[in-house]
Amino acid sequence: MPKTIIISNRLPIKVQRTEEGLAYETSEGGLATGLGSIYKQGHNVWIGWPGTYFEDEAEEKQVHDDLSKQSMLPVFLTESEIRDYYEGFSNETLWPTFHYFSQYAVYEDAYWQAYQTVNQKFCDAVMEAAEPGDTIWIHDYQLLLLPELLREELPKSSIGFFQHIPFPSFEVFRLLPWREQILRGMLGADLIGFHTYDDARHFLSSVSRIVGLNTAQGLIDNGYRHIMVDAFPMGIDYDKYAALADSPETKAKIEEYRAALPDQKIVLSIDRLDYSKGIPQRLQAYELFLKEHPEFLGKVTLSMLVVPSRDQVEKYRQLKETIDELVGRINSSFRTITWNPIQYFYRSFPIEELSALYCVADIALVTPMRDGMNLVCKEFIASKLDHKGVLILSEMAGASRELADAILINPNDLGQIVRSLHEALTMPEEEQMLRMEHMQDLVRRYNIHHWVEIFMNRLEYIKVKQMSMATEYLSEEESTQLAENFKKANQRMLFLDYDGTLTSFKKDPTHAFPDEELLEILRCLAQDPKNRLVIVSGRDRNTLHKWLGHLPVDFIAEHGVWLKKHEGEWEMLQHLSDAWKTEVRPIMELHVSRTPGSFIEEKDFSLVWHYRKVDPTLAELRARELSNYLMFMAANINLQVMEGDKIVEVKNVEVNKGIGTTRWLEQFPHDLILCIGDDRTDEDMFSVMPEEAFTIKVGSARSHARFSLDNSQEVRKLLKALCE
Numbered sequence: 001m002p003k004t005i006i007i008s009n010r011l012p013i014k015v016q017r018t019e020e021g022l023a024y025e026t027s028e029g030g031l032a033t034g035l036g037s038i039y040k041q042g043h044n045v046w047i048g049w050p051g052t053y054f055e056d057e058a059e060e061k062q063v064h065d066d067l068s069k070q071s072m073l074p075v076f077l078t079e080s081e082i083r084d085y086y087e088g089f090s091n092e093t094l095w096p097t098f099h100y101f102s103q104y105a106v107y108e109d110a111y112w113q114a115y116q117t118v119n120q121k122f123c124d125a126v127m128e129a130a131e132p133g134d135t136i137w138i139h140d141y142q143l144l145l146l147p148e149l150l151r152e153e154l155p156k157s158s159i160g161f162f163q164h165i166p167f168p169s170f171e172v173f174r175l176l177p178w179r180e181q182i183l184r185g186m187l188g189a190d191l192i193g194f195h196t197y198d199d200a201r202h203f204l205s206s207v208s209r210i211v212g213l214n215t216a217q218g219l220i221d222n223g224y225r226h227i228m229v230d231a232f233p234m235g236i237d238y239d240k241y242a243a244l245a246d247s248p249e250t251k252a253k254i255e256e257y258r259a260a261l262p263d264q265k266i267v268l269s270i271d272r273l274d275y276s277k278g279i280p281q282r283l284q285a286y287e288l289f290l291k292e293h294p295e296f297l298g299k300v301t302l303s304m305l306v307v308p309s310r311d312q313v314e315k316y317r318q319l320k321e322t323i324d325e326l327v328g329r330i331n332s333s334f335r336t337i338t339w340n341p342i343q344y345f346y347r348s349f350p351i352e353e354l355s356a357l358y359c360v361a362d363i364a365l366v367t368p369m370r371d372g373m374n375l376v377c378k379e380f381i382a383s384k385l386d387h388k389g390v391l392i393l394s395e396m397a398g399a400s401r402e403l404a405d406a407i408l409i410n411p412n413d414l415g416q417i418v419r420s421l422h423e424a425l426t427m428p429e430e431e432q433m434l435r436m437e438h439m440q441d442l443v444r445r446y447n448i449h450h451w452v453e454i455f456m457n458r459l460e461y462i463k464v465k466q467m468s469m470a471t472e473y474l475s476e477e478e479s480t481q482l483a484e485n486f487k488k489a490n491q492r493m494l495f496l497d498y499d500g501t502l503t504s505f506k507k508d509p510t511h512a513f514p515d516e517e518l519l520e521i522l523r524c525l526a527q528d529p530k531n532r533l534v535i536v537s538g539r540d541r542n543t544l545h546k547w548l549g550h551l552p553v554d555f556i557a558e559h560g561v562w563l564k565k566h567e568g569e570w571e572m573l574q575h576l577s578d579a580w581k582t583e584v585r586p587i588m589e590l591h592v593s594r595t596p597g598s599f600i601e602e603k604d605f606s607l608v609w610h611y612r613k614v615d616p617t618l619a620e621l622r623a624r625e626l627s628n629y630l631m632f633m634a635a636n637i638n639l640q641v642m643e644g645d646k647i648v649e650v651k652n653v654e655v656n657k658g659i660g661t662t663r664w665l666e667q668f669p670h671d672l673i674l675c676i677g678d679d680r681t682d683e684d685m686f687s688v689m690p691e692e693a694f695t696i697k698v699g700s701a702r703s704h705a706r707f708s709l710d711n712s713q714e715v716r717k718l719l720k721a722l723c724e
């Protein structure tokens with residue numbers, strides 16, 4: 001039976017070397033705790049790093065054997081890989097950038113090298129476990145290159161990717177020297193998920209601007225596949241936390257804590273040590289609160305748990321010192337013989353103790369500067385069996401998009417945090433309960449099982465959609481079939497695109513004139529009275545007429561603006577206006593003056609900006625700018641903007657090759673259709689062809705056509721054969 005393979009940097013279990021031998025502990029962090037409860041279903045497997053460096057192979061073998069009994073497959077990292085890939089590229093380059101701390105980001109080529117090597121190592125590990133039909137689900141920023149690496153190995157497989165941390169705005173993401181490779185790595189997936197809609201939107205905008213792909217409606221068309229991008233806010237195992245709050249172990253702990261802190265209002269904060277979590281800001285706000293509200297001195301305790309994390313990274317070490325100092329300063333200024341304003345713990349806690357803390361806390365104070373989601377606040381909510389307690393939550397956490405009944409704060413606004421603390425400490429119980437019940441309904445419903453289910457459903461959906469658009473190479477067998485049908489037919493209709501289909505792509509478009517071989521093929525086909533040959537091109541009518549007008553062929557020129565039957569005159573598809581050119585032309589001209597080597601082609605109802613001779617990096621950037629700008633304008637003036645092969649084209653929205661070819665299908669009876677094209681604009685004609693038509697796409701990209709061929713030589717060969 002096919003299985004699901006989960007892959008993340010860290011396994012949900014970490015191995016530690018103790019004096020008694022190897023010890024296995026659960027990992028901290030949202031990803032591990034969140035997915036930890038679901039991966040054991042069926043014969044699924046989780047691939048990841050066990051969190052420690054092992055010196056000898058015997059130890060590695062033991063870890064491998066122990067973990068495989070629990071459906072886990074370890075990927076071992078060397079000391080230098082831990083330093084350069086995990087601490088380095090993942091946590092000193094990507095983490096700060098993605099959390100809008102790019103001033104902390106280190107751009108180090110050795111880190112990037114290690115990141116690539118380790119992503120490949122993960123790819124190899126997956127290949128050992130993968131079987132046909134398996135679903136692959138990759139998690140998080142440490143493995144951004146893995147989707148593409150796996151796509152190369154397993155072109156047809158279902159690959160989902162979920163990012164647990166934010167995706168920053170394009171202006172921040174573009175700072176990364178490896179931005180394009182990173183995006184291309186992610187685009188190996190079929191479905192790409194984020195916690196919030198804003199993360200998804202930021203990602204799409206980077207893909208559009210940096211890779212230049214079309215990203216309309218959350219679907220990325222990379223030419224081969226449609227890739228879906230969407231928001232999937234992660235939930236928690238609600239029942240587990242609710243049951244835990246009701247367990248004898250937790251209840252015993254609750255008694256103990258209450259006895260130790262009689263008559264205290266408890267403010268709880270729990271995070272990994274991380275500058276993204278806003279811990280110093282929280283302490284400063286608490287200090288300000290104590291100053292401004294002396295009536296609470298002796299009556300409130302901040303229980304602050306900081307879980308050690310990434311302590312080999314310099315910024316984390318510095319942060320630890322800052323926190324130590326702040327806690328020391330606040331405690332020493334305000335404490336009394338019988339009261340401590342802050343209980344500070346720098347270690348991790350067993351889950352029963354966490355549960356008891358969630359239960360006794362009156363307030364959860366969650367103030368990250370940025371957080372992908374933040375599961376701590378959801379765990380707090382699930383633990384509140386009596387529905388009392390208040391959540392103060394930063395707007396910068398993904399969770400704030402769902403938890404509208406929390407008191408939402410901006411973590412940079414210390415005054416606002418102070419006011420929120422006061423509001424929370426004095427909130428009437430009825431209001432607490434009303435807000436808490438709303439939040440519980442939501443967290444219960446959108447739990448971790450629901451999250452997994454909708455992610456998997458969407459992945460299945462996009463695979464089916466991709467399959468319905470798959471195009472197969474025109475096999476020997478189908479070629480023969482075509483030839484036989486062709487022979488039998490008496491009224492054949494041949495729609496042939498010109499550039500890229502009958503001729504190959506030339507550096508200068510005027511050099512693509514027909515050679516003797518092509519003229520001979522067309523002549524041969526056109527002279528047969530059973531054939532109606534239609535050249536369907538984006539080119540202007542004069543060029544087409546000059547090159548092919550002496551043959552008995554029909555024309556659809558300028559993507560369908562101008563039509564001509566060989567026996568008749570040029571006519572326009574419908575009345576069109578070109579008044580928009582006065583607005584668009586100056587923009588293109590400005591672009592030409594800023595982009596040496598580019599030029600404008602003017603057709604009756606279209607303007608085209610060509611950049612095939614421009615330095616490629618500059619050209620891509622300018623093309624994106626131009627098409628984004630034109631699209632913004634075009635919405636109001638009935639224009640379409642298309643990015644084609646080294647061009648950006650603007651034309652009237654009413655015009656496309658599909659409308660043009662439909663005219664022919666309506667006017668002329670036919671018993672066989674052959675329709676061949678290579679470009680985006682040819683998709684419009686493939687879409688309107690009846691099902692039985694032989695539609696052929698030139699090139700390997702995904703298409704509405706039924707079949708594909710590799711290049712114009714193959715097209716010529718096919719046409720020649722039909723002629724004989």
Ligand SMILES: O=P(O)(O)OC[C@H]1O[C@H](O[C@H]2O[C@H](CO)[C@@H](O)[C@H](O)[C@H]2O)[C@H](O)[C@@H](O)[C@@H]1O
Nearest residue numbers: 010029030031140164165234371372373374375
């Ligand atoms: O593996 P570590 O370096 O020790 O870091 C721990 C994990 O931290 C991050 O968690 C994130 O995922 C949560 C669940 O989606 C989310 O609520 C939170 O906002 C994120 O920060 C990280 O994404 C994981 O990869 C780490 O394992």
Ligand SMILES: O=c1ccn([C@@H]2O[C@H](COP(=O)(O)OP(=O)(O)O)[C@@H](O)[C@H]2O)c(=O)[nH]1
Nearest residue numbers: 028029030031033272307348349374375376
């Ligand atoms: O001593 C502790 C303290 C916290 N956590 C867990 O660590 C996770 C933190 O996840 P969150 O999404 O809040 O932030 P992240 O650390 O992933 O950025 C939560 O599930 C906590 O229950 C833990 O396992 N041990």
Ligand SMILES: [Mg+2]
Nearest residue numbers: 497499500679
């Ligand atoms: Mg073409």
